[in-house]
Structure formats: C-alpha cells, structure tokens
Amino acid sequence: MFRIQSSLRAMGPTLLGSARPSVVGCNNANVKATANLVLSRGKRTKARALAPGAQRIINMLSVFSAHKKQPRRIKLAMEDLIRHNVVQKAWSIFMRDKKLIRTERLKSQYKKIEEAAEELKSLNGYLHFEATKRELGKRFSPEMRIPTETPPNEIWHEDWKVTDIYAKKR
Amino acid sequence: MAGASVSRRLVQSSGLKNLQTNINNSCKRLYSTETDGTKASTRRILAGLILSRTPVVTPELTEFEKAYYHYQDELERRLMWTFPSYYYFKKGSLRERQFNAAQRGPVPRHANIWYPKGIPDIQHNRERRLKQEIVIPRQSADNDGLFGNNEESDDSLGRPIVLNSRHTEADEINDTTSLKRKLDRTLYLVVKEQDKNIWRFPAFSLEQKEPLHIAAERGLRQIGGVNINTWTVSNTPAGVTRFNESGQVIGKEESTDSSKREFYIKSHILHGKFVPQDGQDFAWLTREELGSKLDEPYYNSVEPLLSLN
Incomplete structure (x- = not known):
C-alpha cells in the first residue's frame, strides 16, 4: 500500500x-x-x-493486490508429500476408470443404434428414411432441468396441462 | 454427340448403370406403400418407448469422493488470500463492529512467550500459516430492522436457509408409481401387459405412413393421457429386440423376416404424469429394479440401452 x-x-x-x-x-x-x-x-x-x-x-x-494478503507457502514433510501424491494418483485412476466405463457404454450404445438402423433398412425403407433423417436445428428442451444438490420446493410438476400451443405442435 | 457416346460408354464400363437401377429400386421402395412386402413388415414392426425421468438431484457421492472433495476444499481454503474486510465494511460503522465482534481472531504474538504450535505470523488480522475462518454475524430477524421483522413470512430476507431433503415421502413408502422417488437416479416407465402378466416397456403398432418416433409419442398419450410433456431424444431408434411367435425374445441369428420386432425410441418426461387410461399397471423403476421386474432375456436385450446412473 x-x-x-x-x-x-x-x-x-x-x-x-x-x-x-x-x-x-x-x-x-x-x-x-x-x-x-x-x-x-x-x-x-x-x-x-x-x-x-x-x-x-x-x-x-x-x-x-497480493501484498500482505497471501498465506504462507505450504511446506510439506516428505511423508506428507508422498501422501498427497498418493491421493492425487488414486483420484486420477478413479476418474480414468469412471470415464472408461462411460466410453465403453457409449460405444456399445452406438453399435446398437447402427444395428437397429441396418435392420430397419432391410425391413422397411420408409421407416428407415424417416428414422435417419437429419434433425436440423434440434435443441435440448429449455424445460429440462440440470440436477442440483438438493431438490426444488416443487419436486415434480405433476399437474401440468397440455396447452393449445402444445396440442397444435403435436 | 461425341460427349453422349463417351458418357454411355463410361456408364457401361464402370457399373454406374447398376448403381442407377439400385437407386431407382430404393426410390420405389421409399415412396410406394402399396407393395405387399412393406405393408406386411409395418404390421410386424412395433415402436417401443423408453421413457425416462432424468435425475432431479446429483448422484450420491462415494466415501472416497467425499474425502477427496473435502481435502481439496481444505487445501483451497489454506491457500486463499486474506479476506479484505476493510474494503467491505466502512471504517467505524456498526456493520464493521458487528463483523469484528463475530470473528474469533488469531492468537496474538508477544515477545518472550513460548508458542507450542509455532510463532504466530499475523497480517491483516489473519494467521498466515492457517486457513482463515470467517464467521458471518447472524442476527435474528427481530433485532435487525433491515431484513423485515416478521420471522414467519417466507419473503423475509433474514429467514434461515433450510435445504430440502433428498429423501422424499415416496421413498419412505416406496411408491413406484410416483415420479418423486429416487431423485438421484434415472427412472424408466414400464407397463404390465394385461393378458400375459409380464412387465415391458410400452410398445405400439404403427399406423399407415407413421414414423417410429411419432408412433411412440402418439401411443404414450393414448395409454397415459395427454397431460404429459416429453422430449424425444432422437428419431433414430436406440435398439431393437426380436420376438418369436410365442413372444419369447430371440437373437439376431434366430430371427426371420416374419418375426416381430420392437424398435426403441428414447424420450424424457419433463412435466406431467402418466395416468393409465384403462387401469393398466405401471411403474417408474431404476435400472436395478428393472432387472428384478423384467424377465431375464428381455432385460438383457434392453439393458445396454439404459443410462449408467
């Protein structure tokens, strides 16, 4: 200062x-x-x-400014440093496994989609054409909710009624 | 003249002619429904619907995850800069006095004193070797004219923050027809086939010239009422299950052109609820619960299509 x-x-x-x-x-x-x-x-x-x-x-x-506001550097003893490194390594392995399971799942799901599309093609050309048509401008619905740590006051809007706008769309 | 003959020769030599007839055939197939083959196949194809309620709350953490996040949080607090209270509270103000009174404050440093936990290193009223613990002065709404005087009213800013429970009433009684159950998991809609007494994902036969995703959404509203808001993930089916004449699930090798097939369309429920129109039994179940409710070959054929959570 x-x-x-x-x-x-x-x-x-x-x-x-x-x-x-x-x-x-x-x-x-x-x-x-x-x-x-x-x-x-x-x-x-x-x-x-x-x-x-x-x-x-x-x-x-x-x-x-960092002046006078910075804490002291952490000085770890050798044992603590090893402990810290073990924790970080364990976490990275944990995340890698999680990601691997997810990737495998997505791959197998993609194969299932391909298989279904191939089968539909051999059975009915019209249905296959409609099913594999490119959906331009498709977006996630704005009414979708991202999970939060605790639920909202109204957990589920059960009394939702179809309005005219929705009826027209369908 | 010369150009046309060259192109004709090209077509003949490179099999382009073959390709052209192929395209013609496929176009015929695409736009004609009068042929017997197409009509018959439509009858054997069903549009299945995997309707899911996506999680409302974040997944439950494992012990390892909890411990790791706690460790990272503590590290971050230890390495945080000192809170500049002189910037947020005007010098000499009542708020500053209240804030300072609420702080516990570090152990002061004096000469000729032995400190068992090391000599204090204090800057801006913060012990630099440790994390800074800030206490926010909380006052009852009565004492504080700023935030309104009525404790009962929900609008008062001074009211304490109460978090909603992740565990609901539907969890208590294990109400499988409720969408308010198992908030951290994906729930799937299954219905009981009345005549056969087995649980299945809802499946619907197609109408004339009706794509799969339209049939699935139409069928859902026929059996579950119109007051249901859904979002179809894709027009493309996520998978297929084949059945023989007696309704048993069969593999790809055993299936013939005449066997029944269900193509699954994925969809998410956003609002509203499923109200069975003809008293049909239904349930919203997690992946594990589906394993015990559905018969094994059927579950094995649809399980890869479900979400991990």
Whole structure:
C-alpha cells in the first residue's frame, strides 16, 4: 500500500488533499505560526495524508493486490508429500476408470443404434428414411432441468396441462 | 454427340448403370406403400418407448469422493488470500463492529512467550500459516430492522436457509408409481401387459405412413393421457429386440423376416404424469429394479440401452 501511496503522491497535488502538516520543522518563516497555534481538545492534530477519494482508490487497488494478503507457502514433510501424491494418483485412476466405463457404454450404445438402423433398412425403407433423417436445428428442451444438490420446493410438476400451443405442435 | 457416346460408354464400363437401377429400386421402395412386402413388415414392426425421468438431484457421492472433495476444499481454503474486510465494511460503522465482534481472531504474538504450535505470523488480522475462518454475524430477524421483522413470512430476507431433503415421502413408502422417488437416479416407465402378466416397456403398432418416433409419442398419450410433456431424444431408434411367435425374445441369428420386432425410441418426461387410461399397471423403476421386474432375456436385450446412473 505504501508503494501505491508514494506513486499517487508523485502524480501531483490534485489527488493529495490540500491539507499540509500543521507544524513543519523549525524554519524561521514558521516560528510566528507556531507561536499562534491553539491547542484544543478533540481536534485532529495529525493531518490526513490523502484525500478521501484517493484513499478509496488505494483501498480498491489493494483488494486486487497480493501484498500482505497471501498465506504462507505450504511446506510439506516428505511423508506428507508422498501422501498427497498418493491421493492425487488414486483420484486420477478413479476418474480414468469412471470415464472408461462411460466410453465403453457409449460405444456399445452406438453399435446398437447402427444395428437397429441396418435392420430397419432391410425391413422397411420408409421407416428407415424417416428414422435417419437429419434433425436440423434440434435443441435440448429449455424445460429440462440440470440436477442440483438438493431438490426444488416443487419436486415434480405433476399437474401440468397440455396447452393449445402444445396440442397444435403435436 | 461425341460427349453422349463417351458418357454411355463410361456408364457401361464402370457399373454406374447398376448403381442407377439400385437407386431407382430404393426410390420405389421409399415412396410406394402399396407393395405387399412393406405393408406386411409395418404390421410386424412395433415402436417401443423408453421413457425416462432424468435425475432431479446429483448422484450420491462415494466415501472416497467425499474425502477427496473435502481435502481439496481444505487445501483451497489454506491457500486463499486474506479476506479484505476493510474494503467491505466502512471504517467505524456498526456493520464493521458487528463483523469484528463475530470473528474469533488469531492468537496474538508477544515477545518472550513460548508458542507450542509455532510463532504466530499475523497480517491483516489473519494467521498466515492457517486457513482463515470467517464467521458471518447472524442476527435474528427481530433485532435487525433491515431484513423485515416478521420471522414467519417466507419473503423475509433474514429467514434461515433450510435445504430440502433428498429423501422424499415416496421413498419412505416406496411408491413406484410416483415420479418423486429416487431423485438421484434415472427412472424408466414400464407397463404390465394385461393378458400375459409380464412387465415391458410400452410398445405400439404403427399406423399407415407413421414414423417410429411419432408412433411412440402418439401411443404414450393414448395409454397415459395427454397431460404429459416429453422430449424425444432422437428419431433414430436406440435398439431393437426380436420376438418369436410365442413372444419369447430371440437373437439376431434366430430371427426371420416374419418375426416381430420392437424398435426403441428414447424420450424424457419433463412435466406431467402418466395416468393409465384403462387401469393398466405401471411403474417408474431404476435400472436395478428393472432387472428384478423384467424377465431375464428381455432385460438383457434392453439393458445396454439404459443410462449408467
């Protein structure tokens, strides 16, 4: 923060408030002013270094800055490091197996689709033509829901009624 | 003249003529329904429907997954930057005081004191060697004029967050006709064939000039009412099962052109529910439950089409 402050000071007097230190050294020119200084209870004696606007900018910048906000580096002992590596390796194996099962499943499903299409072709040309027609512009329905960690207040909309729009579409 | 003769020679030499007759034949097949073969085959083809309710909640985690996610979470918290409270709370404000009062704060560092857990390293009121634990000051709605005074009203912002249970009433009584059961699994619709007393995916015979996916959706509304919102995954069937005359499932090798076939169209239910129009028995079941409900050869033929979850 100090560095930002000094660079702002270098930018010129506009950002810095007009307030100056009330007592500056013991120059001859200031002796008279010091003599006239009246001390009163509750009055701010230390002059503000920055204008409130500039201080706000510094606060905002310091939110993004790592200065003083970074935690200490983790220093793992050899045993802990080995433990960490074992955990990561186990996880990658777990994920790989999961993915493998999924891929195998998708492959076999694709084969089933091909097999069904071939059989349909040999039985009925019209049905095959309709079944393998390209569905341009097909999208997932916007009413589909992505699974969440807990269910919504209304778990299933059971009282859904077919509206005229839907009736026309079908 | 010369160009035409060259092209004719080309057609003759490269078997293109053969291809042309093939195309002509297939076109005839495509657009004519009058031929006996096509008509007869339509009668033997059924449009099966695999209607599924996709999971409402995320799958249950295994112990290993839970432990791993917890470990990663703790690592992330340990490596997180310090929370800049001076930015979020104005200096000297009531909110700042409430926030500071709620924090537990680190162990301060003093000279000539022995710290068994190491010398504290504090910056911005945070122990840099540990994760920063932030306590959000919670107030009762009564004390806080900002969030409304009525605790009972559902609109009040100060009300505590209560999560819905992943386990429902339908789970308690194991109501297989309910769509609110087994929220983390895919459920499939099966119906009981009245005359044969066996459970099957619903299948429908085709009408004249009706593609499979249309027949499946039409048939579903005939047996289950119109107040059901579905989304067909694809026009292409996901698989086929062949049956002999007595209704037994047979393999590809044993099947002939005359054996009955069910082509399965996949679809998801989005809203509404299945209400049997003629009192037919039906159930929404998971993959494992289907294994015990359906007969084995039939289950083996359709199981690869189902989702893993």
